[in-house]
Amino acid sequence: MAGQPTSREALYERIRSTSKEEVILEEMIRLGFWPAQGAVPHDPAEEIRRRGELERQLSELREKSRKLYNEKALIAEQRKQRLAESRRKQKETKARRERERQERAQKWAQRKAGEILFLGEDVSGGMSHKTCDAELIKREGVPAIASAEELARAMGIALKELRFLAYNRKVSRVTHYRRFLLPKKTGGLRLISAPMPRLKRAQAWALEHIFNKLSFEPAAHGFVAGRSIVSNARPHVGADVVVNLDLKDFFPTVSFPRVKGALRHLGYSESVATALALVCTEPEVDEVGLDGTTWYVARGERFLPQGSPCSPAITNLLCRRLDRRLHGLAQALGFVYTRYADDLTFSGRGEAAESKRVGKLLRGAADIVAHEGFVVHPDKTRVMRRGRRQEVTGVVVNDKTSVPRDELRKFRATLYQIEKDGPADKRWGNGGDVLAAVHGYACFVAMVDPSRGQPLLARARALLAKHGGPSKPPGGSGPRAPTPVQPTANAPEAPKPVAPATPAAPAKKGWKLF
Numbered sequence: 032m033a034g035q036p037t038s039r040e041a042l043y044e045r046i047r048s049t050s051k052e053e054v055i056l057e058e059m060i061r062l063g064f065w066p067a068q069g070a071v072p073h074d075p076a077e078e079i080r081r082r083g084e085l086e087r088q089l090s091e092l093r094e095k096s097r098k099l100y101n102e103k104a105l106i107a108e109q110r111k112q113r114l115a116e117s118r119r120k121q122k123e124t125k126a127r128r129e130r131e132r133q134e135r136a137q138k139w140a141q142r143k144a145g146e147i148l149f150l151g152e153d154v155s156g157g158m159s160h161k162t163c164d165a166e167l168i169k170r171e172g173v174p175a176i177a178s179a180e181e182l183a184r185a186m187g188i189a190l191k192e193l194r195f196l197a198y199n200r201k202v203s204r205v206t207h208y209r210r211f212l213l214p215k216k217t218g219g220l221r222l223i224s225a226p227m228p229r230l231k232r233a234q235a236w237a238l239e240h241i242f243n244k245l246s247f248e249p250a251a252h253g254f255v256a257g258r259s260i261v262s263n264a265r266p267h268v269g270a271d272v273v274v275n276l277d278l279k280d281f282f283p284t285v286s287f288p289r290v291k292g293a294l295r296h297l298g299y300s301e302s303v304a305t306a307l308a309l310v311c312t313e314p315e316v317d318e319v320g321l322d323g324t325t326w327y328v329a330r331g332e333r334f335l336p337q338g339s340p341c342s343p344a345i346t347n348l349l350c351r352r353l354d355r356r357l358h359g360l361a362q363a364l365g366f367v368y369t370r371y372a373d374d375l376t377f378s379g380r381g382e383a384a385e386s387k388r389v390g391k392l393l394r395g396a397a398d399i400v401a402h403e404g405f406v407v408h409p410d411k412t413r414v415m416r417r418g419r420r421q422e423v424t425g426v427v428v429n430d431k432t433s434v435p436r437d438e439l440r441k442f443r444a445t446l447y448q449i450e451k452d453g454p455a456d457k458r459w460g461n462g463g464d465v466l467a468a469v470h471g472y473a474c475f476v477a478m479v480d481p482s483r484g485q486p487l488l489a490r491a492r493a494l495l496a497k498h499g500g501p502s503k504p505p506g507g508s509g510p511r512a513p514t515p516v517q518p519t520a521n522a523p524e525a526p527k528p529v530a531p532a533t534p535a536a537p538a539k540k541g542w543k544l545f
Contacts, residue, residue, distance in 0.1 A: 035058075035061070042054075048087070049083040049086070049087070050079075050082060050083045050086050052079045052082065052083075053079050053080065053082070053083035056075075056076055056079045056080075060076075144190070145180065145190070146178075146179075146180055146190075147178075147179040147180065147183075147190060147193065147194055147197075147302070147306065150194065150197050150198050150199055150305060150306065150309055151198050151199025151200060151201075151309075152199065152201065153199070154199045154287070154305060154309060155305070156301075157300075157301025157302065157304075157305060158179070158301065158302050158305060159301075159302070160300055160301035160302060161177050161178040161300050161301075161302045161303075162177065162300055163175065163176070163177045163298055163299055163300045163303065164298035164299075165298070166298070167296075167297060167298030168297065168298035168299070170298075171244075171245060171297050171298065172244050172245070172246075173240075173241050173244050173245070173297055173298075174240055174241065176299065176303050177300055177302075177303065178300065178302045178303065179193065179197075179302045179303060179305075179306040181303075182303050182306055182307065185236075185240070186233055186236045187236075188229075188233065192229065193233070193306065193310075196229060196230050196233055196310055197306050197309035197310050198309070199309055199333070200327075200329065201328070201329050202326055202327070202328050202329070203326070203327050204324060204325065204326060204327070205327070206227075206316065206327045207226060207227050207229075207230040207313070208224040208225060208226055208227065208230075208313060208336060208338070209224075209225045209226075209227065210222060210223065210224050210225075211223055211225070214461060221337070222337065223337055223338045224313060224336035224337060224338045224339070225338045226336075226338065226339055226340075230310070231339075231340065233310050234310060234311060234339050234340050234341045235340050237307060237310065237311065237341055238340050238341050238344055241297075241307075242341060242344035242345060242347075242348065243256070243344065245297075245344070245347075245348060247347045247348075247351060247354075248350075248351055248354035248355060248358065249358075250354045250357070250358050250368050250369050250370050251347050251350065251351075251354055251369075251370050252369055252370065252371045253343060253347070253370065253371040253372035253374075254343035254344060254347060254372065255347065259478070260371060260423075260424040260425065260426055260479075261426060261432055261478060261479055263369050263370075263371040263374075263376070263423060263424055263426075264376075264423035264424060264426035264428050264432050265428075265432055266367045266369055266378070267367060267369070267376060267378035267421070267423050267428045268428045268429075268430070268431055268432060269380075269428070269429070269430060270367070270378035270379060270380055270384075270421070270428070271379060271380045271381065271383070271384035271416065271417055272378065272379050272383070272384040272389060272414065272415070272416050272417075273376065273377070273378045273413075273414075273415045273416075273421040273422075273423060273428065274366075274376070274377040274378070274379075274389060274392060274393065274412075274413070274414050274415075275374065275375070275376050275377075275411075275412070275413045275415070275422075275423065276374075276375040276376075276377075276393075276396060276397075276400075276407050276408075276411070276412055277373055277374060277375070277407070277408040277411035277412070278373035278375070278400065278405045278406065278407065278408065279405075279406045279407065279408040279409075280406070281346065281372065281373035281405070282334065282335045282336070282337050282342055282346070283334045283335075284334070284404065284405055284406070285334055285335040285342075285345065285346060285349060286312075286332050286333065286334050287308055287309070287312045287332060287333035287334065288332075289349060289404065290307075290308040290311060290312055290335065290345055290349075291304045291305060291308035292304075293345065293348050293349050294307055294308060297348075308333075309333070311335065311339060311341045311342070311345060312333035312334055312335055312336070313333055313334070313336045314329040314330060314331055314332060314333045314334070315329070315330045315331050316328060316329055316330060317330055343372065346372065346373075350370065350403075352403065353370075353399065353400070353403040353405070354368075354370055356399045356403070357370070357375065357396060357399055357400075360392070360395045360396060360399060361377055361392070364379070364383060364388055364391060364392050364395075365379055365380075365381070365382060365383035365388070366378060366379040366383050366392060367379070369423075371424045374423075374424055375396065375400075376423050376424070377392060377396070378423075378428075379392075384416070389414060393412065417429070420435065422435070426479050431480075432479050432480065433479060433480045433483070434475070434476050434479050434480055434483070434484075439476070439483065442459070442469070442472055442473075442476070442487070443487070445457065445459050445469060446469060446487065446490050446491065446494070449465070449466075449469065449494055450490070450494065453498065454466055454494070454498055459472065460472070466491075466494060466495055466498060469491050469494070470488075470491040470492065470494075470495060472491075473487045473488040473490070473491035473492075474488060476488070
């Protein structure tokens with residue numbers, strides 16, 4: 032039974048919701064004028080209540096009927112219901128997707144902690160392929176590594192560190208290389224990319240455990256254990272004609288896909304080949320300052336950097352077929368062929384020295400070089416006959432391996448001046464440390480021509496002992512330790528790996544000390 036209305040509006044609303052008779056009955060019961068359960072004969076209470084219930088049902092039916100015949104109201108009601116249902120489903124879907132996202136993120140984090148599946152755009156397509164060719168790996172004599180995770184363990188570094196070193200970033204606030212310019216002997220500047228310590232350790236591991244275990248063609252003499260510029264020059268001693276070709280942009284020509292392909296041909300899986308190729312290559316970058324922050328923006332594709340310890344060995348790996356093809360061409364035409372880095376040398380005797388045969392050699396070599404993905408430098412092709420000085424990677428080979436006489440005369444004069452007046456204001460080549468420079472050149476002469484070089488080396492060592500260490504002439508780059516260094520060939524236009532300290536070199540093309 033409803034309570035007594037407190038206002039006229041409440042009374043009217045109560046009458047509208049039931050009926051006037053029912054309200055009167057409830058009030059009479061409430062006030063005690065009528066029994067609650069119809070004990071009086073001919074009690075109309077139940078009839079009144081039944082009538083009120085029927086009136087309410089009729090009212091609801093009339094309302095429904097009114098809505099059924101009101102098309103706009105019906106459509107609006109349906110839309111309202113559908114909207115409410117849609118919102119409910121959206122809320123459920125959003126909650127479900129959030130749960131799924133969190134589950135995926137958790138699974139990805141767990142997988143990421145134990146695997147490398149992505150190393151940047153355009154390079155990560157095969158990271159999930161971890162099957163290596165055991166037969167090829169055994170034949171090449173390199174360690175069997177099937178995945179990037181095994182590679183990280185073999186290098187002795189954490190998986191996240193390998194990911195950091197190998198990641199292909201288009202834009203980054205960090206760089207793995209220290210870049211600087213060194214002057215070329217023929218003019219211009221050469222960009223050197225020296226790897227940072229962590230990356231250098233990873234590259235040194237790859238050099239020691241993978242690339243140094245490979246066997247290269249007998250014609251390759253650059254950066255191969257037991258071979259040098261002297262072994263490269265010796266087969267050409269006494270030839271009637273010496274032909275020298277130079278490969279243009281040697282290191283930048285070796286791109287990331289080529290390095291990765293070479294590693295795949297060693298038997299390594301896509302995962303290992305991709306990670307190793309990324310560790311050993313880098314793109315050109317522009318340094319951009321924005322809001323006080325330096326950004327390194329990649330420009331172009333990745334290639335072998337000049338300055339990495341791995342770069343020379345990788346070029347030897349990529350040039351194995353080139354060496355075989357050029358050796359076959361040389362043999363067919365009666366020539367001898369050797370290669371030191373990007374310097375290709377052919378020599379011939381007798382009929383091979385004829386101009387027609389030399390022309391055929393040059394055309395064939397250019398075709399083979401182009402087919403192997405390199406380019407012959409058009410300005411550095413030399414044909415040297417017996418009537419002039421014949422040089423191979425800076426070593427004179429007319430009658431024996433020796434050093435150019437004019438360079439020796441200048442060097443002896445420099446030694447004499449230092450012995451007479453001391454190292455102050457003296458200079459040899461481009462080196463800032465004159466004592467280290469003359470010592471390095473004396474080592475070079477002793478290696479090429481021991482009979483002439485040993486006395487010069489003894490004099491250079493005496494100067495070091497007398498003056499107690501390095502001496503820097505004005506404008507030099509600072510003192511460096513006067514330790515013997517290995518001379519190597521130099522091609523002014525083609526990139527060569529260069530260590531931070533570069534002792535003096537002769538003015539003409541031929542050698543460089545690392």
